[in-house]
Amino acid sequence: MLSSSLIVVLFGCVLAVPFRRWAGRNSGGILAIPLVVAAGLILQSLQGNAAPAALNIHEAVPWMPTLGVNFSFHLDGLSLVFSMLVLLIGAAVLIYSTRYLGKADPGHFYLLMSLFAAAMLLLVLTDDLVVFFFAWEITTLCSYLLIARSGPEGRDPAIRTLLVTVAGGLSLLTAFAMLMARTGTTRISEILGDTSWTQDTGFTVAIAFLLAGAVFTKSAQFPFQAWLPDSMVAIAPVSAYLHAAAMVKAGIYLALRFSPAMSNIPTWQILLITCGLITALFGAFTAVKRNDLKELLAYSTISQLGLLVTMIGVGSDVALTAAVVHTIAHALFKAALFMTVGIIEHETGTRDRRELAQLDLRLPITTTVVTISALSMAGVPLTFGFISKESLITALVETPGNAFVMVLVTAGVVLTSMMTFAYSLRYILAIWPRKVRSQKQKNDGASRTVIREATPTFYLAPAVLAVCTLAFGLIPGLLDTVVTWAANAVTGEPAAIYLSIWHGFNLPLLLSALIIGVGIILVLLREPVSGFLSRFHAPVSGLRAVEGFRDAVFAFGTKVSHQAGTSSLTRHLVIPILCLILIAVGGVFALTTLPERIAGDTQIIDWLLVGLLAVGVIGAFRSTTRIGIVVILGVTGYSVALWFFNLGATDVAMTQLLVETLTLLVLVLVLRRLPAKLPAEQTGTKGWSMLLAIAAGLVTFLAVWSFTGRREFADATRWYLNEAAPISGGDNIVNTILVDYRALDTLGELTVLGVAGISVIVLLQARRPAPIPHVTNPGPHPLDDPWANAVFFRAISRIIVPVIILVSLVLLVRGHNEPGGGFISALVGGAGFALLYLASATDRSRFIRLPYVALIGGGVLVGVITGIAGFIEGSFLKPIHFDVLGVHMTTALIFDIGVYLAVIGMVLVAVNLMGQSTPPVKDNEAIPPDPVESPDPATANDHSREVKA
Numbered sequence: 035m036l037s038s039s040l041i042v043v044l045f046g047c048v049l050a051v052p053f054r055r056w057a058g059r060n061s062g063g064i065l066a067i068p069l070v071v072a073a074g075l076i077l078q079s080l081q082g083n084a085a086p087a088a089l090n091i092h093e094a095v096p097w098m099p100t101l102g103v104n105f106s107f108h109l110d111g112l113s114l115v116f117s118m119l120v121l122l123i124g125a126a127v128l129i130y131s132t133r134y135l136g137k138a139d140p141g142h143f144y145l146l147m148s149l150f151a152a153a154m155l156l157l158v159l160t161d162d163l164v165v166f167f168f169a170w171e172i173t174t175l176c177s178y179l180l181i182a183r184s185g186p187e188g189r190d191p192a193i194r195t196l197l198v199t200v201a202g203g204l205s206l207l208t209a210f211a212m213l214m215a216r217t218g219t220t221r222i223s224e225i226l227g228d229t230s231w232t233q234d235t236g237f238t239v240a241i242a243f244l245l246a247g248a249v250f251t252k253s254a255q256f257p258f259q260a261w262l263p264d265s266m267v268a269i270a271p272v273s274a275y276l277h278a279a280a281m282v283k284a285g286i287y288l289a290l291r292f293s294p295a296m297s298n299i300p301t302w303q304i305l306l307i308t309c310g311l312i313t314a315l316f317g318a319f320t321a322v323k324r325n326d327l328k329e330l331l332a333y334s335t336i337s338q339l340g341l342l343v344t345m346i347g348v349g350s351d352v353a354l355t356a357a358v359v360h361t362i363a364h365a366l367f368k369a370a371l372f373m374t375v376g377i378i379e380h381e382t383g384t385r386d387r388r389e390l391a392q393l394d395l396r397l398p399i400t401t402t403v404v405t406i407s408a409l410s411m412a413g414v415p416l417t418f419g420f421i422s423k424e425s426l427i428t429a430l431v432e433t434p435g436n437a438f439v440m441v442l443v444t445a446g447v448v449l450t451s452m453m454t455f456a457y458s459l460r461y462i463l464a465i466w467p468r469k470v471r472s473q474k475q476k477n478d479g480a481s482r483t484v485i486r487e488a489t490p491t492f493y494l495a496p497a498v499l500a501v502c503t504l505a506f507g508l509i510p511g512l513l514d515t516v517v518t519w520a521a522n523a524v525t526g527e528p529a530a531i532y533l534s535i536w537h538g539f540n541l542p543l544l545l546s547a548l549i550i551g552v553g554i555i556l557v558l559l560r561e562p563v564s565g566f567l568s569r570f571h572a573p574v575s576g577l578r579a580v581e582g583f584r585d586a587v588f589a590f591g592t593k594v595s596h597q598a599g600t601s602s603l604t605r606h607l608v609i610p611i612l613c614l615i616l617i618a619v620g621g622v623f624a625l626t627t628l629p630e631r632i633a634g635d636t637q638i639i640d641w642l643l644v645g646l647l648a649v650g651v652i653g654a655f656r657s658t659t660r661i662g663i664v665v666i667l668g669v670t671g672y673s674v675a676l677w678f679f680n681l682g683a684t685d686v687a688m689t690q691l692l693v694e695t696l697t698l699l700v701l702v703l704v705l706r707r708l709p710a711k712l713p714a715e716q717t718g719t720k721g722w723s724m725l726l727a728i729a730a731g732l733v734t735f736l737a738v739w740s741f742t743g744r745r746e747f748a749d750a751t752r753w754y755l756n757e758a759a760p761i762s763g764g765d766n767i768v769n770t771i772l773v774d775y776r777a778l779d780t781l782g783e784l785t786v787l788g789v790a791g792i793s794v795i796v797l798l799q800a801r802r803p804a805p806i807p808h809v810t811n812p813g814p815h816p817l818d819d820p821w822a823n824a825v826f827f828r829a830i831s832r833i834i835v836p837v838i839i840l841v842s843l844v845l846l847v848r849g850h851n852e853p854g855g856g857f858i859s860a861l862v863g864g865a866g867f868a869l870l871y872l873a874s875a876t877d878r879s880r881f882i883r884l885p886y887v888a889l890i891g892g893g894v895l896v897g898v899i900t901g902i903a904g905f906i907e908g909s910f911l912k913p914i915h916f917d918v919l920g921v922h923m924t925t926a927l928i929f930d931i932g933v934y935l936a937v938i939g940m941v942l943v944a945v946n947l948m949g950q951s952t953p954p955v956k957d958n959e960a961i962p963p964d965p966v967e968s969p970d971p972a973t974a975n976d977h978s979r980e981v982k983a
Contacts (some may be wrong), residue, residue, distance in 0.1 A: 035079035036093045036159055039072035043121075043152040050145035059140050062132040065148055065697045066125035072155065075122040079109065089114060089519040092161070096909045098778070103220050108161035113517025115358065116158040116287050122969035123279040124151040126495035127369070131271040133492040134376050141183065147275065150388075151175040155194045156281050158287055163210040163220045170206060170252075170284065174199045177281050181268045181277035191264040194334045194580045206288075209244035212237070222291065231295045246309075247294060253285030258315040260577050262556050263332040270376025273328065278368040282339055286361060290345045290354070292432025295527045297349030306347025311446045314340030318453035322556070323564050327385045327464060328375050330457055331368065334411065337450060344443065345426060350433040355521040355531055356425035362513070363422035363503070365506040367410040370499035371461070374404045377488050377496075378465060387464035392802050394484040396469055405462050406500040410507065412458035413451060413549065418506035420546075421533055423451060427542040438560045448545055455553025460560055476549040510534060604723050611730045618733040631743045639680055646673040660712060668698050684853040692861035696941060699868050707804040733742045763915060763924060771857065772932075773926040777911040780929075781897045784936055787864040788890045795887065798947045801947030826871035838866030844932055850926060856933030863934070871945040886942035892935025900929040 044253045046068030053061035079091055095105040109117075128147060135143070135467055153172035160166050174196065182192035214220055216237060217228045249255065254262035262277055276282070289296075289306070296302040317337030324330040342364070345357040377400050382393055395401070410419030430444040487493075507511055510533035518531040537543070650669035657663045667728055671694035678687030747755075754767050754775075762770040772780050842863035848856030867884075902912030903925055914925045 036091070036109055037105065037168050039075040039117075039154055040107075040152065041158065042068045042075065043148065043155055047148040047152055048144060050148050051142075053829065054140055054142075054144055059131050059135040059137070061140070061144055062128040062130075062135075065144050066128040066643075067126070068148075069121045069125040069151055073125075076109065076114070076117055076121075080114075089523070095905075097165075097905070099909055103162060103164045105160045105165060105495050106161040106221060108223060109159065110523040111516065111521065112287070112358070112523040113158045113360060115520045116283065116515060117155055119279055119362070120151060120154040120158065123365060123369050123499070124154075124275060126498060127271050127275040127279075127373070130274070130373050130376070130492070130495035133489060134269065134271055134380060136380075143180070143183065146176050146180050146183075148272070149347075150180070150276065150280065154284065157284060161222050163214060163222060163225070166222065167203070167207055167210055168250075171203050173281055173284055174203055177265075177276055180272045180276065181265050182266045184272075188267045191261075191267050194577065194584070195261045195265050197580060197584060198251050198258050202248045202285075205247035205251070209241050209248065212241060226292065226295045229710055231299075237298050237300045238296075242296060245288065245296070246302065246305040249285040249289045249306075249343065250309060251285070252288070253282050253343065254313075254336050255285075255340060255343055256309045256316065257579075258762070259313055259316065260338050260580060261327060262336055264577055266328050270328075270372055270379065272374035273332075274369045274376070277332070278335060278372050279365040282335065282363065283365065285966065286339065286342050286346070286357075289343065290357065290361075290524050293346060293349065293354055293524050296572045297346075297455070301348050303349055306343050306898060307443060308347075310340045310345075310347055311443060311461050312340070313337070314344060314450040315446060315453075316340075318450045318457070321457040322453050322460070322560075324457075325387050326463060327378065327387060328372075330461060331371055331375060334367060334454065334457060337454065338368070338411075341450060342448060344447065345429060348428065348429065348433055351521070351525040351527055351529070352425075352432050353429040353526045355517065356422070356429040358520045358524060359425045359513075359533070360422035362517075362841050363410065363418045365508075366499050366503045367407040367417075367419055370403060370407040370496040370503070371411065373496040373499075374400055374407070374493075376447060377492055379857070380492075381488055381847045382485050387460070392483075395465055396484060397465065399487055399489050399497065401465055401467065403493060403496045403500040404465055407496070408458040408462045410503045412455040412553065413546065414455075414506070415535065416507050418503045418510065421507060421510050421535065421550075421969045424537070424542055424546060425533075427451075427545050428537070431541050443733060444545075448549060449836060451549045452552045452556065455549055456556035456560065456563070459557045463557075485582030499945070507535075540644045579976050592717065608726065611726050613725075615729055615733055618737065621737075625740075628740060629745055631747055638679075643677045643680070646670075646676075651724055658712060660708060661702065661710065661711050663712075664698060664701045664705065668694055671697075676911055683764065685855065685858065688853060688858050689861070690901070692858065692865065696861060696864055696868065696944075699872075700944045700948060703945070711938055762850075762913065762926070764924060764926070765852055766849060766853065766855070769849045769855040769930075770926070772857075773850075774913050777901070777913075777926070780933070781901060781911065784897050784933055785894055787936055787940055788894045791890045791943045792887070794943050795947065801949075827869070831870055831873040833867045835870050838869070839863055842866065842934075846930060847927070849930060850924065856930030857937060858936040859930075860937030860941070863938055867938070867942060868945050884942055886939040889935045889939030889942065893932040893934070893939060896932030896935065900925050900932065 046065050049068075050065055051059070051066055069876065080089070089109065089111050093105075093107040095107075097104050123906060124147070131140075131143070131147075141944070153176065155170035157166060157173065161168065164863045166627060177199065178192050178196040181188050181195055184192075213225050213829040216230050216234075217225050251258045251261075259377070262282065265277060266273060268276070314337045317333045317340060321330050321333035321337060324333060338360075342357050342360060345360070354457045375385060377397075378390070382395070383395070384391060386392060406417065409416035413420050413423035426447060427444070430440060430447060433440060436580060490854035514530075514532055517533060518529075521531050522528050647670050650666055650673060653666035653669065654663050657666055671690065675687045675690040678684075678690055754771065758767045758770045758775075759765050762774045764770040765773070842859040844859075845854035845862060846856060847854075849859065901911040903914060904910055907914055911929070917921055
């Protein structure tokens with residue numbers, strides 16, 4: 035059921051794009067259905083599986099079994115709570131979005147929101163560190179894209195948010211790598227029970243710092259809190275989901291999930307309590323000063339997350355239980371409040387409480403929702419927020435430990451709660467209807483603008499959340515079982531939890547009364563208090579710190595790139611050559627013994643190939659033009675290809691030969707925009723250049739001489755020779771390694787190739803290429819006319835290009851058993867298209883209009899789909915064998931087709947965009963006429979046509 039729930043949500047992601055076109059903004063209501071169905075599947079899995087005081091359900095789907103990485107799902111009380119928050123609040127936000135977006139095109143909003151929900155569900159259900167980190171980073175990416183799509187004002191906040199959260203992701207990755215290396219497993223449940231937590235203090239301290247860094251960046255804790263208010267440029271549905279109920283809760287989930295192992299580590303406790311309490315106080319005091327209601331909620335979110343982090347840092351059973359309860363309460367009231375901000379802004383055009391005071395707000399239902407939710411945030415009795423606030427204070431009072439520290443923490447939480455009460459009531463008063471007009475309005479006879487209630491579909495979602503907040507506050511026992519399961523998962527101690535409104539007259543009740551009393555005073559004196567607090571400012575701005583770091587990175591990158599941004603070959607090559615020499619020097623001391631050399635005879639052809647290589651190197655050294663160097667270096671490339679052929683490495687030789695040919699073509703297209711000759715090197719550097727070149731040559735020679743001929747076959751080589759054909763059904767070992775055994779690596783390279791192709795497209799469309807220098811001919815010549823000059827190519831291409839394409843398809847099909855395969859066949863086909871381009875009279879007259887972007891994307895998609903097909907059979911990218919009309923086939927061929935399409939698309943990008951003499955045109959633009967007059971079709975075959983000079 036757990037894997038099925040994730041598949042249902044992913045199916046909603048797939049439907050997001052077509053539904054957006056068919057239903058527009060209303061597709062949000064349809065896409066909410068998969069989230070509700072997924073929640074139902076998870077709840078259905080509870081039947082007959084849960085013990086009275088515990089919940090522990092495991093599922094595993096193989097993914098990378100050889101690495102021990104699987105889609106391992108684990109449903110306990112903690113993951114149940116968070117999955118319900120992700121799915122049900124996500125469904126509510128999608129329904130709410132159908133009216134918030136108005137008549138505007140939703141674009142990719144629903145796709146990103148659905149993908150975010152899928153990533154969060156995977157994050158809270160997985161029991162594998164690799165999958166956890168993958169889901170963690172997907173939430174970061176979705177958050178960045180959702181903030182960035184807010185318009186021009188969202189670009190910088192999105193980048194700042196990305197920088198902070200990615201830094202936390204790197205911290206998390208380091209922690210996970212250390213845990214996997216130390217424990218030898220990727221299963222979270224096994225890692226938490228490993229003995230390493232109690233055996234190595236240095237290890238646990240390092241993990242504490244790294245995990246705390248991930249928690250603080252994701253949940254906006256000091257000193258990384260600035261990104262969350264900055265991201266409030268995003269629309270209300272994004273804030274309601276990502277920044278109240280989901281994304282920021284990922285950090286809380288991470289902290290709670292590792293609490294069984296981390297709660298007794300002093301470093302962890304100190305970090306979480308200190309930073310959490312600072313964040314809670316900072317957020318609360320800042321929220322009181324805000325007039326923008328969304329900013330108020332943003333800083334209140336920081337404050338409430340700080341309380342959660344503080345309680346997790348305290349680490350006692352009652353404190354962790356209180357953190358679970360407050361997580362539920364916060365998700366309910368804060369998601370509802372963010373949605374009501376959207377309603378208010380949508381209906382009034384403002385979020386400023388001072389401007390709202392000038393309007394006649396007649397929003398009875400919205401006001402009721404705001405009142406219930408804000409009172410819950412304030413911790414007023416009969417709301418679930420009161421239950422959660424009481425549990426926080428009770429946990430602090432009952433937790434044993436250093437009395438001074440606990441009194442200090444309790445005082446901080448109480449002070450935060452006082453300010454929380456104050457800003458909660460400020461929010462209510464900002465939209466509460468005002469019947470008395472100002473004296474100026476009375477004198478002028480003017481009336482305030484009347485704002486009516488929104489449509490029911492607009493306030494339905496926040497109203498449901500407000501009802502839940504009120505229902506759980508009046509009957510908290512409804513959540514006893516769920517909270518018990520979650521608390522037991524976090525604490526590791528089986529104990530029943532009973533939530534109730536009344537616990538008698540005790541210290542927590544007295545502190546609650548003090549909070550409400552002081553809070554009322556702060557509300558009555560809200561203007562003086564706000565003015566007084568506005569005088570104080572933080573000495574360091576979080577946003578300025580992020581921007582300063584960003585600017586410093588750019589400045590450093592500029593200095594580094596300046597070293598390479600030159601035409602000087604010496605400056606380009608000096609660093610890699612020095613690194614090569616240093617590696618060689620280190621190897622002299624590190625490699626003390628080497629296996630004995632295997633005797634072998636050197637053939638005459640080896641010396642001939644060495645001679646060809648020497649000719650190429652010497653010719654390149656002597657050449658003074660760029661094009662000359664490129665052409666002469668082709669001699670060395672072809673010589674290496676011949677050497678591979680001679681050694682029997684046919685696939686490698688074919689690849690080298692084709693890459694060398696197409697690289698030469700692409701370089702010529704680029705170099706024709708540069709000066710013909712290289713700039714002269716400074717006289718003083720020639721001696722050093724020669725010395726470094728000789729040293730690099732000697733080092734390379736010694737390395738080749740030392741490492742070759744030392745063994746006949748490696749163990750892996752023997753295994754592939756003996757087992758590849760029987761297992762994969764293919765006799766071409768090179769191809770079977772690429773598409774069977776290392777298909778995931780090939781898919782990664784395929785994706786990198788696609789990204790590179792798209793980068794080239796974006797770069798050439800964003801920047802005008804350098805002009806091609808005009809060459810003045812000394813006099814007229816018949817071949818000066820491009821149309822006449824290309825006649826031979828045109829004639830040949832009509833015959834040879836179809837043959838080349840046919841040969842490429844033959845190489846593709848036979849690649850599993852004979853030399854060939856997706857990459858080699860694509861290079862052959864790409865050579866055919868390159869020939870077709872060269873046969874054109876100009877770069878526009880025979881423009882190859884194949885959709886290269888679609889080819890690249892389609893190739894990657896075919897590879898991914900092939901991997902999913904294998905995943906259904908047991909492992910991602912597992913080859914599936916079948917027969918078609920008696921011919922044995924395998925999905926490896928389909929995977930090769932994906933490689934073929936992507937490489938063809940990349941070649942088309944190169945020849946189409948780099949070969950143009952004018953900037954590339956968009957798909958919907960008309961191609962301008964050729965700069966050179968094309969012949970009249972009626973006289974195209976007239977050999978007596980006048981040739982223009």
